[in-house]
Amino acid sequence: MASRxxxxxxxxxxxxxxxxxxxxxxxxxxxxxxxxxxxxxxxSNTQRQQIKAAYKTLHGKDLVSxxxxxxxxxxxxxIVGLMTAPLAYDVTSLRNAIKGAGTDEKVLVEILASxxxxxxxxxxxxxxxxxxxxxxxxxxxxxxxxxxxxLVILLQGNIESDAQALFKAGEQKFGTDEQQFITILGNRSAxxxxxxxxxxxxxxxxxxxxxxxxxxxxxxxxxxxAVVKCARSVPAYFAETLxxxxKGAGTDxxxLIRVMVTRSEVDMLDIRSEFRKISPKSLHAMIMxxxxxxxxKALLLLCGGDDA
Numbered sequence: 001m002a003s004r005x006x007x008x009x010x011x012x013x014x015x016x017x018x019x020x021x022x023x024x025x026x027x028x029x030x031x032x033x034x035x036x037x038x039x040x041x042x043x044s045n046t047q048r049q050q051i052k053a054a055y056k057t058l059h060g061k062d063l064v065s066x067x068x069x070x071x072x073x074x075x076x077x078x079i080v081g082l083m084t085a086p087l088a089y090d091v092t093s094l095r096n097a098i099k100g101a102g103t104d105e106k107v108l109v110e111i112l113a114s115x116x117x118x119x120x121x122x123x124x125x126x127x128x129x130x131x132x133x134x135x136x137x138x139x140x141x142x143x144x145x146x147x148x149x150x151l152v153i154l155l156q157g158n159i160e161s162d163a164q165a166l167f168k169a170g171e172q173k174f175g176t177d178e179q180q181f182i183t184i185l186g187n188r189s190a191x192x193x194x195x196x197x198x199x200x201x202x203x204x205x206x207x208x209x210x211x212x213x214x215x216x217x218x219x220x221x222x223x224x225x226a227v228v229k230c231a232r233s234v235p236a237y238f239a240e241t242l243x244x245x246x247k248g249a250g251t252d253x254x255x256l257i258r259v260m261v262t263r264s265e266v267d268m269l270d271i272r273s274e275f276r277k278i279s280p281k282s283l284h285a286m287i288m289x290x291x292x293x294x295x296x297k298a299l300l301l302l303c304g305g306d307d308a
Contacts, residue, residue, distance in 0.1 A: 003265060003266065004235075004266065004267040004268070004269045004270045005263070005264055005265035005266050005267065005268050005269070006264055006265075006268040006269060006272075006302060006303065006304025006305070007041060007042070007043075007044060007264040007265045007268075007302060007304070008044065008265075009043070009044035009046065009047055010042055010043050010044070010047060013043070013047055013050075015047070015050040015051050015053070015054035016054045016058065018039060018043065018047075018051045018054070019051050019054040019055040019058050019059070019063070020058070021035060021039055022035075022036060022039065022051070022055065022063065022067075023055065023058070023059060025039075026066055026067070026069075026070045031070040031071070033071070033075070033294040034294070034297070036067070036071075036079065037075075037079070037294055037297055037298040037301065038301070040079060040082050040083070040298075041082070041264075041298055041301035041302055042301070044265060045082070045085060045086060045265060048082060048083055049085060051063065052064065052083065063083065064080060064083050064084075067079055067080065067083065068080060073295070074253050074257065074291075074295045075293065075294045075295040075298065077253075077254075077257055078257050078260070078261065078295060078298055078299070079298070081257055081258070081261035082261055084261075086262065087119075087122055087123065087126050088126070088130075089261065089262065090111055090115070090119075090123050090262070091123055091126045091127050091130055093107050093111060093258060094107065094108065094111060094123070094127065094135065095127070095130075095131060098138050098139060098142050099138075103142045103143065105143075105147075105219045105222065105223075106222075106255065107258070108139065108143075108151060108223075109219070109222050109223045109226050110226065110241065110255075110258070110259075111123075112151055112154040112155065112223075113154065113223065113226035113227045113229075113230050113237075114226070114230045114234055114237060114238070120154065120155060123135065124136070124155060135155065136152055136155050139151050139152065139155070140152060143219075145220065146179075146182055146216075146220050147218070147219045147220040147223060149179070149182055150182045150185065150186055150220070150223055150224070150227070151223065153182065153183060153186030154186050154227070156186070182224075184196065185224060185227050185228070186227075190230070190231040190232075193228075193231035194231055194232065197228070197231070197232070208228055209225060209228055209229075212224045212225055212228065213225075233274065234267065235267045235270035235271045235273075235274045236274040236277075238259055238263055238267070238271045238274075239271045239272075239274035239275040239277075239278060239279075239283075240274075240278060241255060241259055242255075242256065242259050242260075242271065242275060242283060242286075243275060243278055243279050243286075245259070246286050246287070246290045251290050251291065253291075256287075256290075256291075256299070259271075260299055260302045260303070261302070264302045264304075268302070268303065268304060269304070271283070272284075272303070272304075272305075272307050273307065275307075276307050282306050282307040282308070283303055283307070284300060284303050284305065284306035284307065285306065287299045287300055287303055288300065
């Protein structure tokens with residue numbers, strides 16, 4: 001499948017040359033932030049890992065540590081994110097969401113609802129490898145109720161389920177059998193779920209989203225809606241996530257950074273066109289108006305262009 005990302009691998013790539021460019025950008029007084037962001041946003045993540053290795057070989061130092069030493073704030077967070085391999089980035093994001101002060105439910109919802117079944121399996125294995133802990137146990141210990149149950153089901157990465165059961169669970173009223181409902185929505189096949197949603201609509205006269213809005217609240221509602229939205233369209237889900245990270249007063253920079261980093265090589269082109277459907281302004285224009293400095297420059301390069 002052709003990548004729908006805005007960031008592509010560089011054609012005439014030379015890891016040693018790139019490592020030197022970065023070394024020079026940080027050497028001596030002052031830092032050439034522009035050189036750093038121009039280079040890193042025009043290389044794929046795989047290439048960035050090769051640059052990291054070349055930098056270590058040439059200079060005996062860790063590139064990410066050097067970048068952290070020279071940069072600061074949101075710009076630093078963004079650049080360090082770009083330097084992290086995708087699997088490690090997800091694993092670290094989840095760990096911080098669980099182990100930080102209070103649980104960052106938003107991160108749990110976003111990652112577990114949007115990643116493929118295989119990606120979730122890889123995340124679970126890498127989490128154990130990295131922290132010698134069970135992701136399932138850590139999440140279960142930090143959450144409760146139906147919200148916890150659905151997260152745990154999503155962690156199983158199951159792909160089969162039965163549409164009929166959902167009708168029974170949702171026929172009279174959503175709340176009749178939340179457990180059944182949750183089990184089925186935890187099913188990972190988007191295609192299957194879309195058929196289920198269509199059938200649910202025929203049976204109940206409601207879109208599944210309406211029933212969820214009406215019958216649930218809080219984190220459970222957020223998670224159920226995220227699962228449904230991702231089954232319908234992952235790029236549309238992320239377009240909405242980006243929109244709400246910038247809409248209104250203040251910016252949720254953590255979310256903005258996380259989505260721009262994780263989707264830049266996957267489906268940013270599709271996210272941009274979905275964004276245009278829900279927002280009077282393009283993603284490019286919204287980032288332009290909501291951020292500043294090198295942070296903005298780098299985000300706009302990841303966005304990769306404007307959509308009039």
